[in-house]
Amino acid sequence: TVAFLNGEYLPLSEARISPMDRGFLFGDGIYEVIPTYAGKPVGLKGHLSRLASGLSAIEIDNPYDDAMWTSIVLQLATENAQHIESGNVGVYFHVSRGTDTKRYHAYPTGVTPTVFAFAFEMAAPQSNSRSSAKVYKVALEEDKRWQRCHIKSTSLLGNVMHFQSGVKAGVNETILFNEKGLITEASSCNVFMVKNGIIKTPPLNNELLPGITRHIALESFKRANLNVVEEWFSKESLLDADEVWLTSSSKEVSPVIEIDGHVIGEGAAGEVWERAIRAYHAYKFD
Ligand code: PDD
Helix, strand or coil, rough: EEEEEECCEEEHCCCCCCCHHHHHHHEEEEEEEEECCEEEEHHHHHHHHHHHHHHHHCCCCCCCHHHHHHHHHHHHHHHHHHHCCCCCEEEEEEEEECCCCCCCCCCCCCCCEEEEEEEEECCCCCCCHHCCCEEEEEEEEECCCCCCCCCCEEHHHHHHHHHHHHHCCCCCCCEECCCHHHHHHEEECCCEEECEEEEECCCCCCCCCCCCHHHHHHHHHHCCCEEEEECCCCCHHCCCCCCCEEEEECCCEEEEEEECEEECCCCCCCCCHHHHHHHHHHCCCC
């Protein structure tokens, strides 16, 4: 597969980065994952704007303008189409602070950010119908990450450890709650719940990532006149919900049918979910 490193397209197997790169030594960087289906990116503007705010938060100058980022996304999606026949291509990109000559915590001056991007096969888009939905079982545990979860940092050890708790429990995602027992997000997704026809998702703050899928979902639900609010909810309310959903670039809007062995609603994709995913699909391809 074809990748991009510091201005050049090259085979992924030939991409090389110094071990003195601060991305490697400190996890000092920002990343994005952009879904493309049949060569068409989803939420590209939102992803590029979140990348810009993340870089600004950690004081790295954005190495490229939006036109350049867009051309990298499109180029990687098209170039890799021959290997990824399904046409469901995720584009990952990563900007680290760059390579220094020494390992010293302070931001160095005069280093050039390292830019790396590659493409990978994503899951097919979520189904539009309850009977064939891809559903998830998840674990639940206290959020032990840092207090800057709104920054899409490449320092992902906290997320990785939470995700792994789920894997050990035989499921493939972990939903997280804060010290107050309120749901923040999941280790790699945002979380929604439905009770008595009302859709809820936690409001944005430093405890969760402002997911692009979350944003598109909220806009599309409002447009479809679904009843949706941004509001905190407890882990008890989550377990008592009629429906629970995860949102992310790769999962779109996906139903959760079991949390920590506890069955949610009817233990299948719900009725409100079906309306929601149809609203989402109708909106994002506008
Ligand atoms: N994960 N919350 C966290 C902690 C995430 O890592 C992600 C994305 C999301 C959803 O964001 P978006 O809708 O913009 O994809 C929420 C990506 C896909 C990943 O790390 O692979």
